Amino acid sequence: MVDLRSDTVTHPTDNMRKAMSSAEVGDDVYGEDPTINRLEERAAELMGREAAVFVPTGTMGNQIAIHLHTHPGSEVVAEAGCHVFNFEMGAMATLSGTLPRAIETSDGILTPTQVETAIQPRAGYRTPTSLVVLENSHNLAGGRVTTRERMAELIRVARDHGLPVHLDGARIHNAAAALDITAAELSAGCDTVMFCLSKGLGAPVGSILVGTADTITEARRVRKMFGGG
Template identity: 45%
Template sequence: MIVDLRSDTVTKPTPGMLEAMFNAKIGDDVFGEDETVNTLEAKAADMFGMEAGIFCPSGTMTNQIAIKCFTQPLDELIADQTAHVYRYEGGGIAFNSRVSTRLLNGYRGIITAEMIEPEINAENIHYPHSSLVVLENTVNKGGGSCYALEQIKPIAELCESKGLKLHLDGARIFNALAHTGDSAIDYGKYFDGISVCLSKGLGAPVGSVFLADKVTIKYARRIRKVFGGGMRQAGFLAAAGIYALDHHVERLKIDHSHAQILAEELANCGWVANVLPQETNIVLFDTVEPASVILQKLEEKGIKALSTDKHRIRFVLHLDVHPEQVEYTVNVLKSL
């Protein structure tokens, strides 16, 4: 048996999603004529209480477009030191937008208004101009930790009072919503921009949507073109995103319960030094032996995973991991 726990990006389209893709009405999206893309963008914007959206090939592109839209060269953005936009987007903040980054040390990637406020630079020619705060929900490096809206509200209020924009890297935003019970539409009250990934837990093969007001999205289309992200008959991919939003949101709680099963079993394993708190579909745990040794043992049993540090391994649950595979994984963990 093969159990792929490397990432929730490894999922394949379900039969229903494939049917929706094959039946999509398409056109040239760069000309604004792809009916299915237009539908996806409007649907995602409505879900989050935003004015408009733009469909892009990846979450990295939507995040980088957002940063480009909300900053100017010589600005500075504020984010946690674990942030995906800082660690895993190829240095794009500096390359694409020519801004610096002020990093904070939050708890499992979660930062607060009290942490942010003293890091906002005064108006002084010696300092970069603080113009943007970026939050990630859920936090990948935090083991799927997530913000509730009650934590976001004071950050949004601070940003508004200080004249900073607030962007959400919502790579796994629906996992956060499944955990907190918050409403997606309320997010539009607090964020200037939201990146919604469709190709992780939601199971679409490709794509993210950047949401903002109409003026920002108009500019974002120019930036997407410059980044080479203009797709033509992209409706085939957009149809997968629509299907995912319609059919794969509620089931995310299944992935969370599977993650909980594995986290509880890992806590009983002698070869595990520590298991981080599990909230959503990610389990991070520290190993007594080097992670590479454990990963080799797991791979010999058909279980694929990744390390995030020399003694830390990540499991990610998703729609292609079924109950019998979870049971098999539990038995393998017990046997190591």
């Protein structure tokens, strides 16, 4: 029987199991695991970023990014059906003290006008917007893919307001394949990107968060604080 409930039920291949059994290992917190170090270097190269950090789950990767880009009492703008709002157990409120500003769409694809409208004006009596989160491909929208052109338009709106952009790219490689471009091209302009190893890529566990070298240095500290080190 083929299990089609989700790409999260993938099993490691025989070659993966052999690689795991013979992998060089060390303490990752000390930066002494050569296998993890190579994985992070390859991930950063693949995504066109300066650095990467391995995390146990995509949820942790998203929440580290949210923590880095926001401050307590601020809002995160994202599509209403996105993973960070619906499947991360209210972690953005619990761990970072941030509030969701959810944008309802008919197909999971945001428009620049919707994002523009959702961003709060800078005023002493309004809750400030601190971050825009995009999800590509969009899980609850049936795997809908946002094009590179639309991504650029959404990022431009955030930039016009001085806001960072985090991409929940759990399945970014599937989206890139659908558009026949690279994941680096599709995610260009995003400050941080998380992608999963354990979904379409078929690995048994783990996700990656990429960004600038300074961002990832701080991400390692937050990973430890969140129990990932």
